[in-house]
Amino acid sequence: MASSKRETKQYKVIGTRPVRHDGADKVTGRAIYGADFRVSGTVHGKILRSPHAHAKIKSIDARAAEEHPGVVAVVTGADFPDLKDKIANLGEGAVNLAHLGANVLAHHGKVQYKGHAVAALAALSPHVAEEALKLIKVEYEPLESVTWVLDAMKDDAPLVLDNVFTKSMGKKSDKPSNIATHIHFETGKVDEAFKKADVVIEREFKTASVHQGYIEPHVATALWNEDGHVTIWTSTQGAFTARQQTAELLQIPVSRVTVVPCEIGGGFGGKIAVYLEPVAAMLSRKCGRPVKMVMNRDEVFEGTGPTPGSFVRVKLGATKAGKLVAGEAWLAYDAGAFPGGMIGPGCMCVFSCYEIPSARVDGYDVLVNKPKTQAYRAPGATQAAFACESVIDELAEKLGIDPIEFRLMNAAKEGTRRVDGPVYPRIGFVETLEAARASEHWKSKLVGKNRGRGIASGFWFNIGLKSSAAAHVNPDGTVSLVEGSTDIGGTRTSVAMQLAETLGIPAEAVQPRVGDTDSVGYTDVTGGSRVTFATGLAAYEVGRDIERQMRERAALLWECDAAKVESADGVYRANGKSITFRELAGKLDETGGPVVGRATVNPEGSSNGFATHIVDVEVDPDTAKVTILRYTAVQDAGKAIHPSYVEGQMQGGAVQGIGWALNEEYVFDENGRMQNASYLDYRMPTALDVPAIDTIIVEVFNPAHPYGVRGVGETPIVSPPAAIAGAIYRATGVRMRELPMSPPRLWAEMNRGSG
Amino acid sequence: MARKIHVATTINGEAVEFLCEARQSLLEVLRDTLGLTGSKEGCNNGNCGACTVLVDAQPVDSCLVLAVEAEGAEITTIEGIARDSQLHPIQQCFLEDAALQCGVCTPGFIMSAKALLDRVANPSDEEIRFQLAGNLCRCTGYDKIIRAVKDAAGRLAASGQKPAAANPNGSPARRGQRQRT
Numbered sequence: 001m002a003s004s005k006r007e008t009k010q011y012k013v014i015g016t017r018p019v020r021h022d023g024a025d026k027v028t029g030r031a032i033y034g035a036d037f038r039v040s041g042t043v044h045g046k047i048l049r050s051p052h053a054h055a056k057i058k059s060i061d062a063r064a065a066e067e068h069p070g071v072v073a074v075v076t077g078a079d080f081p082d083l084k085d086k087i088a089n090l091g092e093g094a095v096n097l098a099h100l101g102a103n104v105l106a107h108h109g110k111v112q113y114k115g116h117a118v119a120a121l122a123a124l125s126p127h128v129a130e131e132a133l134k135l136i137k138v139e140y141e142p143l144e145s146v147t148w149v150l151d152a153m154k155d156d157a158p159l160v161l162d163n164v165f166t167k168s169m170g171k172k173s174d175k176p177s178n179i180a181t182h183i184h185f186e187t188g189k190v191d192e193a194f195k196k197a198d199v200v201i202e203r204e205f206k207t208a209s210v211h212q213g214y215i216e217p218h219v220a221t222a223l224w225n226e227d228g229h230v231t232i233w234t235s236t237q238g239a240f241t242a243r244q245q246t247a248e249l250l251q252i253p254v255s256r257v258t259v260v261p262c263e264i265g266g267g268f269g270g271k272i273a274v275y276l277e278p279v280a281a282m283l284s285r286k287c288g289r290p291v292k293m294v295m296n297r298d299e300v301f302e303g304t305g306p307t308p309g310s311f312v313r314v315k316l317g318a319t320k321a322g323k324l325v326a327g328e329a330w331l332a333y334d335a336g337a338f339p340g341g342m343i344g345p346g347c348m349c350v351f352s353c354y355e356i357p358s359a360r361v362d363g364y365d366v367l368v369n370k371p372k373t374q375a376y377r378a379p380g381a382t383q384a385a386f387a388c389e390s391v392i393d394e395l396a397e398k399l400g401i402d403p404i405e406f407r408l409m410n411a412a413k414e415g416t417r418r419v420d421g422p423v424y425p426r427i428g429f430v431e432t433l434e435a436a437r438a439s440e441h442w443k444s445k446l447v448g449k450n451r452g453r454g455i456a457s458g459f460w461f462n463i464g465l466k467s468s469a470a471a472h473v474n475p476d477g478t479v480s481l482v483e484g485s486t487d488i489g490g491t492r493t494s495v496a497m498q499l500a501e502t503l504g505i506p507a508e509a510v511q512p513r514v515g516d517t518d519s520v521g522y523t524d525v526t527g528g529s530r531v532t533f534a535t536g537l538a539a540y541e542v543g544r545d546i547e548r549q550m551r552e553r554a555a556l557l558w559e560c561d562a563a564k565v566e567s568a569d570g571v572y573r574a575n576g577k578s579i580t581f582r583e584l585a586g587k588l589d590e591t592g593g594p595v596v597g598r599a600t601v602n603p604e605g606s607s608n609g610f611a612t613h614i615v616d617v618e619v620d621p622d623t624a625k626v627t628i629l630r631y632t633a634v635q636d637a638g639k640a641i642h643p644s645y646v647e648g649q650m651q652g653g654a655v656q657g658i659g660w661a662l663n664e665e666y667v668f669d670e671n672g673r674m675q676n677a678s679y680l681d682y683r684m685p686t687a688l689d690v691p692a693i694d695t696i697i698v699e700v701f702n703p704a705h706p707y708g709v710r711g712v713g714e715t716p717i718v719s720p721p722a723a724i725a726g727a728i729y730r731a732t733g734v735r736m737r738e739l740p741m742s743p744p745r746l747w748a749e750m751n752r753g754s755g
Numbered sequence: 756m757a758r759k760i761h762v763a764t765t766i767n768g769e770a771v772e773f774l775c776e777a778r779q780s781l782l783e784v785l786r787d788t789l790g791l792t793g794s795k796e797g798c799n800n801g802n803c804g805a806c807t808v809l810v811d812a813q814p815v816d817s818c819l820v821l822a823v824e825a826e827g828a829e830i831t832t833i834e835g836i837a838r839d840s841q842l843h844p845i846q847q848c849f850l851e852d853a854a855l856q857c858g859v860c861t862p863g864f865i866m867s868a869k870a871l872l873d874r875v876a877n878p879s880d881e882e883i884r885f886q887l888a889g890n891l892c893r894c895t896g897y898d899k900i901i902r903a904v905k906d907a908a909g910r911l912a913a914s915g916q917k918p919a920a921a922n923p924n925g926s927p928a929r930r931g932q933r934q935r936t
Contacts, residue, residue: 019850026858027846029793029833033859036792127778213893215797215805216859265795265859266893297798489856489894644853648895652856655896679802679891687897688888692880 012569013500014707017644018507020493026263034219034235034262035294042221043072045276045283045293046129048119048136049303050111053369053672054145054158057109057118057138064135065121070128073286074121074136077107080282081251088248090241090272090525099338101249103372104278111140112160112337113369114673115302117275122283122291145369145672149334150311152178152368160367164339180339181365183347185420188358193326197317201394202328204313205387207721207739208665209306209334212376213656213684216265217295218304222280226288230257230281237267237486238525242274243517249278257281260516261486268656269375270305272525301677305374306666308333308341312387314350322401324410327351327359327419331384335365336373345461346380348420349718350388352459353429353610354410359419369672375527377653378460378714382660382721386739389456389722394735403455403726404437407612422606428636428700428710429457429610435698436612441632450619451629452730457612458718462711463528464603467535468521471499471510471542473550473595477582479503481542482515483535484523489649489713491531494641498536498707502543504570505581521600529711532641533702534603540706541599550584553591557584607702607710611635613654613719617727624747626662626728632694633719638702638710646712651693653716659685661721665740764825766791767835775822782806782817784825785832793833793862797891804890807863808832814870816889833862836869844914845869845907854903856894864890868904876918877908 025031062074083101087094102108105117119136123129144158151157157178166173168182194200220234230252236242239259247254264271276293283291295303310333317326329350335341347363396406411430417423436442436455446453469483483495496510514520523535547567554572555562557579565574570581579587588595616630633650640646663683667675676682701708721739729735734749759774766789775784782799785791785808794817797805801819808817809831810824836843845868848854855861864887871878871886878886883904884897892900 017853020853022858023850023855024842026855026861027833027842027849027865028837029791029862031858032792033795035796036786038790127776214857214859215803215891215893216795216857217797263859264857265797266857268893294796297800297802490853642853644899645856648853648856648899651896651898652894653896656893678800679798680800684891684893685897686888686891687884687901690897692901693896693898 011501013497013507014639014641015643016507017642018493018497020490021496021512022487022492031263033216033265034233037221037233037262039221039223039290042290042292043122043124043287044126044129045120045122045280045291046126046133047117047279047299048133049299050114050116050118052111052140052142053114054143055111055140056143057106057111058141059139060119061137062119065132068132068135070124071132072122072124072289073283074119075279075282075286076119077105080105080107080249083249088244090244095340097248100245100273103338104249104275113371115299115371116337117303120279120283122287147368147370147668147672149309149332149366149368152334152366153332153364160337160369164367178367179364180335180367181343183343183363185347185361187419190326190328190358190360193358194317197325198320199395199398200315200317201391201398202313202315203391203737204311205390205737207310207383207386209309209370210660210664211301211306211682212268212270214266214268214270217297217300218271218275219294220276220280221290221292222277222284223290224281224285228256231260232257232277232281233260233262234277235262235264235271237264237271237488237527239486239517240484240522241272241525242277245274246277246281250281258516258518261514264486264488267488267526268377269379269527272527273305273374275304297679298677301682302674303371306371307376307379308335308373308383310383312383314387314391316391316395318395318399320399322399322406322409324354324356325358327356329361332364332366333380333383334368334370334373336368336370338372339365339367341365341373342375342380344380346384348418349381349459350384351419353412353457355412355416356419361419377656377717381458381460381718382657385456385458385718386721390725390737393722393726404433407457408433424608426700426703427608427610428698431698431700432610432612432634432636435696436614436634439614439632439634439696441614441630441694446616448618450621450731451616452727453614453616454723454726454730455612455614456719456722456726457610458715460529460609460714460718461606462533462609463530463606464534465524465528465530466600466602467523467538468600469535469538469542470520470596470598471546473546473585473588475586475588477505477585478509478511479505481510481512481539482520483512483539484515484520485531485535486514486526488526490642490645491526491535494532494645495535495539497641499539499543501707502540503546503581504568529609529713533607533705533709533711534601536641536709537603537705538599538601541601542597545599546595546597549595549597550581553588554579554584556591557587603704607638607704609636609710609712609715611715611719613723615723615727617724617731619728619731624743624750626741626746628658628691631691632696633716634696634698635712635715636698636700636710637712638705639699639708640697641707641709643697646697647695649712650695650716653714654693654720655685655690657717657720658690658724661724661739661741663740663742760823762823762826764828764830766830767832777823779822780818781820781822781825784822785817791832791834795859795862797860804867805860805863807866807890809866809870812870812873814867833866843869844910845872845904848903848907848910852899852903852906854895854899860890860892864892864900868907872908872911872918874918876912880905
């Protein structure tokens, strides 16, 4: 691990690798995930989905289903409150509730993608529910559909919604349009700057929609109790966000909804928006029983969040000496069936790794007949980085400069102003490049035919937002911690470790729990790479609160002024006396009773995570199949609280990026219907498709966190497509500018003009 | 509704009887009838391996096995491999090597790994990757899973446990059984 000089403190807990607190439950099958939750009297809900990519709903006749002896409730959009356009802030991003409601269950007279929910019912068993769906008769009038973002931007494109107008620089278009938003950033004098460039390269890139691919399908169990209180057991990235969305869609106060987060089987951004929770609640209200709903895998693909398909054009100009002088980017991302996709972060990320004095960015949020797009690990950044990093690679080659050297010559650093405005505080991009250059991988020689090496960098913001936590001291010297961040990758432990470090006790002496919405203070979603940073900060503040109270208890014991008591590494001292945290915990009853610490935090800004990835590939000259031979991910973690989990994020993100680069895509037929809605046909990477993923953690202390944490989860997905494209180029001479770089596409490029 | 069918089987070493519908999968009965929710449903069509259990020592996707096929079989699930309050070495290595993140695929991986290590003493990385290719993980990138299985193989060898040649003559292939050699 490369460490920055700014951090000198030696930690006892931070940087170690304890076994996770929920580990035994998870390797024995005892952990209760959403689908494992049971409550007596449960009935089973299922959703009827549109077979058309785009159609008017002329009528829904559910009478036969209602009369089925095994069916206990049926709902359609008509059962839900009519939601006006209202923007609700959901912590990480805002949503128009009318659109959210229409996505959960169509109630606006049309469907906008194959898989769009039209009606739902609850029955005595899941099998009966599935059969009874066939009894609901829906009359559709199919409409022309559009799935490719550039087609949807044309004047004569079919309108996905007829009440969306283009918002651009504070103005609204006269006519409805699939272009929901136009974003524009500009800095410097771009056109003049390009004239001063010795080399200008402009390229166009396309990416297909991909899915987050979490292994656990969406699930929710809801009970609308006789007293009007709604309890929801679900698998969500944010219990409070799920509560808010459910309450808003049902038009009941948040205080009447309790969301109990079960263990969650992956999310990657796709389990923030609600799908099943409000529907299960409405079914429960109708039948008076708990209603459990579990999606099938095809429903997950066809009904939930893919990431945007995109078209990106990037133009960069540099001097012969290798200095970037001008940049221009034009990005169109599909939003899926409702406005509000990932174009904002895409625009902010496209040039985020570099200091470019003059640059212009235009971005478009575009409706198409696909499921509403959702966040997917660094949402919007991967598409943009594929374009920008590929052009950087080509520029470096044209200038005859080593690609790492070229990046170092232009790297963003403390004080660099991003095109969209913010000026970076202390960041670690240069350090990741230097660590990559010093790596054994980069220094090794790649030999063999049809082989090539690629490199690319990546950026994600890493946000702060609101987190709450509380903890109480047990008489045996342990501490029970309740925090509000649902744990997807081991954050219970990385948060508990920060509390343990603060109190000077072992990681195992903290027992962390994720609370439900009535048991812990408001906490934003597990997203934005924020939990170890922000909820960790809350745990640190809880520790300080407990430490202060424990000093007071020691002062009572010793009959001295609390200000005289010092504490360090779990030992309290005053006037030559000392007592350990554990001993003091055993004396709480004598000194006034229980000690409870609490904290809420809301850190602003971003902590800015940078990465550089190196990849070696071999391309089969006959089939164009790409094999990853070797992979190294380098990333600035700020401080790695639990290094194994940081490595795990880097490895997992890299492999998701490899899947995005080489194989994953939504395949549509001519009528806009997804053709590969199964794992077999969608084909995510298996253990056999990837090599070991080597990791180099760089630690450039983040001054905005007491232990220097930056957050690590999302950045690792950003670099792989561009890195692999560069490696394929060096192996074959072909520059791929479309994802996925699957064998048919690559083969066609390799054999262009030779046929 | 058709009458339910009586099935007598052995699960985790204990004799178990249950009633099921002909259409119900083994996974469904394990989870919903018997309360053994450690086997997970990720896709319900044999693509992801989250529901892997051992049927007569062979790893199978229990979502592709009809519950009635359990008649007379010996079934091992994730709930049945820790013994005497001790985790199985594979379980222990998954924890120590941080081989899980969300953990929902973990039971399936552990069962597939157990089927491999019951048969092969010191599998190579390639062999482990091949034998685990029927299990999807979206969190870890597989790296730490492969290491954990390798470490578990070493620990089993050190403790003198020899792989039991699993079913050399074999029972007839079942639906859901992976055809791997």
